[in-house]
Amino acid sequence: MIKVYTSSVIEASPEAVWAHIRDFNGLPKWHPGIAESRIEGNWPSDRVGCIRNFRLKDGGMIREQLLTLSDYDYQCTYSILESPMGVDNYIATIKLTPVTDGNRTFAEWSAEFDTPPGQERKLADDIGQGVFQTGFNALKSYFGRR
């Protein structure tokens, strides 16, 4: 089991950032790696248990299930059901925390998963930098860089 942890500071209130994150079907609107997304079975995108089925810009298809969603804690967790990345038992968490000093947001994106032997470093980089940090960078430029 490996753990990946990426964190950043976004120049916007947690409410504003959370409005982007909490829409489980909203990845194409803010994450540059995602081409299109839909929620299976016509479920609402904030119902725990819903499955998003999305396509990466490089063509890969991924299905992920929303496990928890808390508007009170600004936190959600989700798991990967199917993906071409070669990860197993993947569970990720996004959490926002207010930075009272400056009305900014401390954003954490972490994941735990298993990988085939020898792939640990590559997948940790692909996910920690390629997915999580790329997402933070997009949110930072959307809200204006510090």
Place this chain on the structure above:
Amino acid sequence: MQRITRSAVIDAPIERVWEILRDFNSHDQWHPAVADSHIEGGEAPDQVGCVRNFHLRDGAHIREQLIALSDSDYISTYCILDATVPLMRYVATLQLKPVTDGNRTFWHWQSTFDTPPGREKELADMVAKGVYEAGFEALRRHLREQDAGRVRSASQIAARGGEMVGQAMVLKAFGGTEHLSFENVPVPAPGPNEVRIRQTAVGINYIDVYVREGEYRMVTPPAPIGMEAAGTVIDVGSGVHNLLPGDKVAYAYGAPGAYATLRTLPADQVVPVPSSVDAETAAAVLFKGLTAEYLLHRTHQVRAGETVLVHAAAGGVGTFLCQWARYLGARVIGTVSSEEKARIARDNGCDVPIVSTDYRFATLVKAATNGRGTDVVFDGLGAAAERENYESLAPTGHWISYGHASGALQPLDPGLQSAKSLRISRPVLFHYTADPNQLRAMAANVFSMLDRGVLKVAVRHRYPLSAAGAAHNALEARQTTGPIVLFC
């Protein structure tokens, strides 16, 4: 009940911020509201349960107790015991998290408390603004002042960036001390993940003699030798976030080259030296202290009530093993070569010193253990003492061969091993220190034992770096007691 939460982002790596905040008594150095502070009863300021007793600049007097401290989660929790300010049932938790994007620190500070009716807002403001918000700003200022001081002192040492010329004791060929030559050597600027150090003290270890003689083929002459030194950071390469110019550091590193005034080496093999420990002491203790640390905690976890046998019990590693094993509650039997050294061993926690000059000690070890033998043998002797060490071990005992002063230990006959169900380990320090996190944990353990007075060290033998050969001669002639340090 009131709940106050304040948070901020500090533009410094988490290790640096935590180094300050984990010290429960540091607040009078950086927080402007605190006039003076001390820890009651002489306890360490990172000891859970310790009490800080302090005055605020407005005259208020407060006693607070540290109730939790986690270095892995960067959490400190404390409560007010007594205060002249009416904050009741006050419990505060301070937590740091890394901002991986930019190597900064997120600082979260939260408390709950009760106040007398009508004073809720006044006291909530005092905590939120006067303590927490003012604290964020003050810590930023404190870090800037530290930076200014460090950059100033580093710029006095060298301009950053270029190659420098230092001096080193270079081994020209394997053999005697005549092959050690004091020479100018180029010292490159630190590359990625490297650090360059101005060394002020170099520790001498017996392994240096083996390297010089060529018995351990760890260098190809001409090359400087030496495994251990302490000094000050001159500059760091890219990717090094936990060291700054001016930091006091030490290392016990597996690649020889420590007999030098300047050195560039991997930053993750360097450990910070606390302010309570000077560079000479750090150079004298780190290698031997790390050795004692892994032997007593990792190769074997010594428990109270066990009996251990330590050879050369008045020697460098031997005295540390005696001091630390005794502290852990073990009964320590030691061998030494003279009555004088028996006295030294006894002063360092050895319960039963045995004087032996011919590797004969098993009969006395048996006599001291009601015929049972010891649970552990820390064997730095090797071949000549093989039979006696075997005889000294109790059934299911642990034979830890970490050195071989009298020649390499041959593999033990499986029948003999089975006859006592012995466990045999042949550990090497650098396998334990290869992981930087483990190395730092081990070094912190050693320095904390020094701080508490469990490990005691007195440097009596000092030579200039250029006289390393004379120091080797004295070591090999067994004319020294305690550590030998070269000064640069």
